Amino acid sequence: MELRTVLRHRLATQRVTGPPLPTAADVVRLLTCVQAQEREHACFSLALRSRATTLEEVRAELDSGAFVRTHILRPTWHFVAAEDLRWLLDLTSPRVERVVALQLRRSSLDERHVGRALEVLADALGGRNFLTRKEIGDRFAAAGLPGSGQDLGNLVMVAELRGLVCSGPIRGVQHTYALVDEVVAPTPARTREEALAELARRFFGGHGPSSIRDLTRWASLTVTDARAALAEVGNGLERVDVDGVPHWYDPALVAELPERQAAPVPRRAHLFPTYDEAVLTYPAVNFPPPQGSEPPAPDQWVGTVVVDDHRVGTWKRAVGRNAVTVESRLAGSLDDEQRGLVDEATERLGHFHGLPVRHLAARS
Structure with a gap:
């Protein structure tokens, strides 16, 4: 299969170009897990693929518990549908927890500390008492456990990997934690x-x-x-x-790929957020640079700009009180039409945040 066809299949399958899914949670179910340590960037990934096109709409689904944010698959945050949480943890957590255990041992923490942390969490979060990381750190410190830094994060991560806690509703800009058994309905076990x-x-x-x-x-x-x-x-x-x-x-x-239909494939630009599944998932076969041009190399800390089937640059954004400022660095070979498509893509980001956009484009 030609690379162009592979890339178009992926974009259509992930609903970037295919018909958008009804809800953000439907996108999470389609992709099974969505990397989400950059929470609002990950929410934008869901908005690009669904009819929940604003941050407010996506966060409302997250707060409702339709999907949760937790450490799963790898030692990093992901969104996962509530009904998929337990069986995915059972399958993938043992390998991930071994990595975390090595980090804990470097701090002279062992299973006794883990067991005590699980007890404190169960008591502190019981009755849907959603707490932030700092509030949990205060509880840990009072119990003689690490109350800040990486050790606190690793102890809470073990609790996530063992299915005790996951995300609760967002409070302001702060992530909170909840007991899984209080916010996720029981699901059948799988072999x-x-x-x-x-x-x-x-x-x-x-x-x-x-x-x-x-x-x-x-x-x-x-x-x-x-x-x-x-x-x-x-x-x-x-x-x-x-x-x-x-x-x-x-x-x-x-089956609904545009190229399989009578209408021609429309040209489009995409601002893929940091860690977007359309880019990060494929280390070997991915969007190439445009012929005769080499845009900035992929960078895990910034987003990727794609026009048609090519990686044409990078972008980052700053959300202010009155506007979203997008700074992009684009391949010098882009023509006026392609640059106009990138401008249109930045407007989608502005709609997502409910703010006008300032697009500052630089040529590489």
Whole structure:
């Protein structure tokens, strides 16, 4: 399969160019987990793919518990649908917790400290008493546990990985924590084999065409587990080779690709936020620079500008009281039409924040 076709399949499957999904939570379900340590950037990722097009709408769904923010899949924040939380934690947390355990041991913290932290959290958060990290740190310090810094974060992360706590409603700009059993309804348990197969089906369905390497990085799985999972669901997927590497996707989820319809594919620009699934998921096969031009290299701390099927630059934003300022650094080869498309993409960001946009574009 040609790279251009692969990229267009992905954008349509993820609903960046395909019909938007009804809610932000539907996007989280499609993608299974959405990396979200930069919370508002991750909310914009959901808005790009759904009819919840503003930060206010996306945050309302998060606050309602339709999806939660927690440490899952890898030792970083993700959005995950409430009904998927428990089985994904059961499947992927043991490998992640081993990484966190090494960090705890460097601070002379062991399972006794973890056990005490879990007790304090259960008591402090009980009765839907949602607390911020600082408030939890105060409770920990009173109990003789680390009350700040990385040690506090690692102890709370273990509580997330073990399914005790997840996000509660946002308070102002602060993330709060809640007891999982108080905000997430019970769900049936899955065997490990069932969970592996479901994870592979969902990943290749929501992120395809993608490779085994993409899956193992995204889900912290071993190659052996990933191959076993793919073998369970392979009959429902279609395989294509990209530069000699097998990739899989669900053909049913690309049925509405614009190129399969009579109308021509419209030109569009996309401001993909930091850690967006359309960019971060694919370390090997990704958006190329435009021919004859080399935009700034991808940077995990800034967003990626894509026009049509090419990576044409980077962007970052500052949200002020009266406007959103977008600073972009774009490839010098962009023509006037393409620059106009980037301007249109910045307007979507302004709509998301409910503010006018100042776009400061520089040529690389």
